[in-house]
Amino acid sequence: MSSVVTSPFGSPSRRSRRRKMVGRMMEALCTLAALAAMAVLILVVYAVFRRGASALNLNLVTEVPSTDAYGNTTGGIKNSIIGTVIITGIATLIAVPFGILIAIFNAEFASRRTADAIRLVLNLLAGVPTIVVGVFIFGLLVVGHGYSAYAAAVALSIVMVPIIARSTEEVLALVPAQLREGGMALGATRARTVVTIILPTAVGGMVTATILAIARAAGETAPILLTCSIFANQVTLDPRQAMGSLPMTIYLDAEQPSQYAQHQAWAAALILMAFVLVAAIAGRLLSLRSRRRIEQTR
Amino acid sequence: MSVQPATSSLPLTRRTRFGEIGLRGICGAAVVILVVVIAMLIWEVAHGAWLSFSTFGLGFITSTDWNVVTNQFGALYLLEGTLLTSVFALIIAVPTAIAIGLFLSELAPRVLRTPVGLMVELLAAIPSVILGLWGIVVLGPFVATEVEPWLNQHLGFIPLFSGYPSNAGVLPACLILTIMMIPIIASISRELFNSVPSELKQGALALGATRWEVMRQIAIPQVSGGLIAAVMLGFARAIGEAIAVAQVIGSHNASPFGSIFKPAATMASWIATQFNGTATDLQRSSLYYLAVILLVISLVTNIAAQLIVNRFRKRIGGRA
Numbered sequence: 001m002s003s004v005v006t007s008p009f010g011s012p013s014r015r016s017r018r019r020k021m022v023g024r025m026m027e028a029l030c031t032l033a034a035l036a037a038m039a040v041l042i043l044v045v046y047a048v049f050r051r052g053a054s055a056l057n058l059n060l061v062t063e064v065p066s067t068d069a070y071g072n073t074t075g076g077i078k079n080s081i082i083g084t085v086i087i088t089g090i091a092t093l094i095a096v097p098f099g100i101l102i103a104i105f106n107a108e109f110a111s112r113r114t115a116d117a118i119r120l121v122l123n124l125l126a127g128v129p130t131i132v133v134g135v136f137i138f139g140l141l142v143v144g145h146g147y148s149a150y151a152a153a154v155a156l157s158i159v160m161v162p163i164i165a166r167s168t169e170e171v172l173a174l175v176p177a178q179l180r181e182g183g184m185a186l187g188a189t190r191a192r193t194v195v196t197i198i199l200p201t202a203v204g205g206m207v208t209a210t211i212l213a214i215a216r217a218a219g220e221t222a223p224i225l226l227t228c229s230i231f232a233n234q235v236t237l238d239p240r241q242a243m244g245s246l247p248m249t250i251y252l253d254a255e256q257p258s259q260y261a262q263h264q265a266w267a268a269a270l271i272l273m274a275f276v277l278v279a280a281i282a283g284r285l286l287s288l289r290s291r292r293r294i295e296q297t298r
Numbered sequence: 299m300s301v302q303p304a305t306s307s308l309p310l311t312r313r314t315r316f317g318e319i320g321l322r323g324i325c326g327a328a329v330v331i332l333v334v335v336i337a338m339l340i341w342e343v344a345h346g347a348w349l350s351f352s353t354f355g356l357g358f359i360t361s362t363d364w365n366v367v368t369n370q371f372g373a374l375y376l377l378e379g380t381l382l383t384s385v386f387a388l389i390i391a392v393p394t395a396i397a398i399g400l401f402l403s404e405l406a407p408r409v410l411r412t413p414v415g416l417m418v419e420l421l422a423a424i425p426s427v428i429l430g431l432w433g434i435v436v437l438g439p440f441v442a443t444e445v446e447p448w449l450n451q452h453l454g455f456i457p458l459f460s461g462y463p464s465n466a467g468v469l470p471a472c473l474i475l476t477i478m479m480i481p482i483i484a485s486i487s488r489e490l491f492n493s494v495p496s497e498l499k500q501g502a503l504a505l506g507a508t509r510w511e512v513m514r515q516i517a518i519p520q521v522s523g524g525l526i527a528a529v530m531l532g533f534a535r536a537i538g539e540a541i542a543v544a545q546v547i548g549s550h551n552a553s554p555f556g557s558i559f560k561p562a563a564t565m566a567s568w569i570a571t572q573f574n575g576t577a578t579d580l581q582r583s584s585l586y587y588l589a590v591i592l593l594v595i596s597l598v599t600n601i602a603a604q605l606i607v608n609r610f611r612k613r614i615g616g617r618a
Contacts (some may be wrong), residue, residue, distance in 0.1 A: 030401040121336060
């Protein structure tokens with residue numbers, strides 16, 4: 001029988017046993033690679049949780065940093081938590097309208113060639129190293145004005161715009177053509193169709209795009225390092241002044257020899273990572289759900 | 299016109315036309331501002347680098363000095379550091395990430411695909427500063443006590459793997475970049491493998507091919523262009539990573555080819571560590587020069603990757 005069956009992959013014999021073995025081995029290696037990636041994630045998350053949880057206490061989040069009589073760091077990181085919220089908040093306020101308007105232009109108004117060109121530009125902007133974005137905003141807003149929260153926010157918004165624009169455009173493209181045509185058939189103009197039919201259908205997708213962009217921006221350090229890295233040890237609400245931020249606190253404290261500064265760094269890392277991971281997971285699950293929902297309306 | 303009352307139709311059309319032009323105008327303005335911002339970015343960085351460029355010219359790239367006292371600056375060691383760390387990371391990350399892509403698209407049971415894929419993507423969501431902190435406290439010491447002595451013992455005859463172990467150095471930076479690159483390449487390659495028509499895969503299976511043979515002889519060749527683009531995007535990410543590298547590499551202007559156990563620096567990490575303490579205008583301008591080099595490499599890599607992806611999309615689209 002074995003001589004009759006001719007497989008293009010060789011005769012089923014010792015050769016086929018070897019092929020099966022090689023196949024099993026490679027499948028095992030692929031599985032191993034996935035396990036390794038998950039293991040690294042678990043290792044990092046575990047290290048941050050273990051060290052961060054032992055460092056985290058109520059004083060840390062309710063007090064600002066201070067220096068005791070011996071020059072040691074004490075106190076908490078309240079100013080950095082509030083600073084990160086403000087900086088990321090302003091960045092979001094800038095980036096969301098821009099990102100969504102660019103996406104609408106691409107999906108609804110641009111010719112195919114223009115849309116391709118804009119998509120290329122967005123991808124290029126997303127590919128610019130974040131440290132270069134920091135250098136750019138340093139030259140644009142920091143020179144002559146000094147460090148400020150709004151300079152950091154502008155730098156972060158440059159990181160956020162391509163993320164929001166690209167994923168919003170994807171969601172807009174998922175809106176069924178019937179809805180669009182229905183609007184037109186009722187005599188609505190293109191703008192009216194966009195505002196009253198397409199945007200409400202796609203709003204879930206835009207919210208998840210924003211969440212994912214915030215998750216990315218909240219942890220960005222390089223743009224803030226060059227725009228807002230020297231700040232007072234107190235809570236500031238004025239965006240024209242420099243403020244502390246969680247990424248900056250982690251970066252600066254990690255380099256200090258003091259045990260307490262190390263504690264602060266891990267506690268800040270825990271708070272930041274918990275926020276970023278929750279936002280990233282929520283964003284991804286929501287995007288799966290809203291995609292499914294839009295597809296159901298087809 | 300005579301049938302409809304003029305009072306209601308005229309203002310309405312004017313208003314709707316206004317809305318139409320208004321929305322289109324606002325959206326178009328956002329796009330224009332986007333393009334202007336990118337132009338400003340390029341101009342600003344090039345402008346800042348001008349002093350250094352007019353002083354050192356292209357010799358900046360081949361000079362190894364970084365001396366504030368004599369005001370001599372050059373990027374060669376930093377360029378070497380950038381290339382060595384990124385290429386090292388690519389060598390580990392590319393096969394691992396493609397294997398993960400294959401696992402997620404071909405091998406994993408359906409219930410596991412979403413959670414495992416999510417976990418791989420979360421690896422990319424961890425802020426680089428936290429990965430760097432972990433690199434300083436956990437990975438660095440582990441590398442110094444376990445990995446480097448082993449490498450030195452078995453591969454010490456290669457200069458790259460010889461020398462005394464140290465917590466901060468090129469090797470931990472390479473490993474951190476590997477960790478950052480894997481999720482990027484893995485999630486793109488998963489999408490690519492998912493796009494391979496299942497008739498092709500099933501046809502091969504029906505002919506008696508093993509699952510591995512389907513992956514190697516059908517799936518990978520089908521999407522090889524896209525895989526190259528994915529690798530380029532991962533590479534672009536690695537050369538531009540400043541913070542995590544600055545935290546673990548030891549920040550020293552030295553050639554990384556001496557030994558990967560020793561401290562060195564990359565262009566991006568050097569900007570991060572030097573920028574806030576510049577002593578002279580020429581030094582700051584030289585950091586801008588580094589930013590220009592980074593910008594050029596990342597723009598070229600991204601455009602090339604984009605062109606490959608577009609061509610690839612057309613091919614796939616044409617077939618389907």
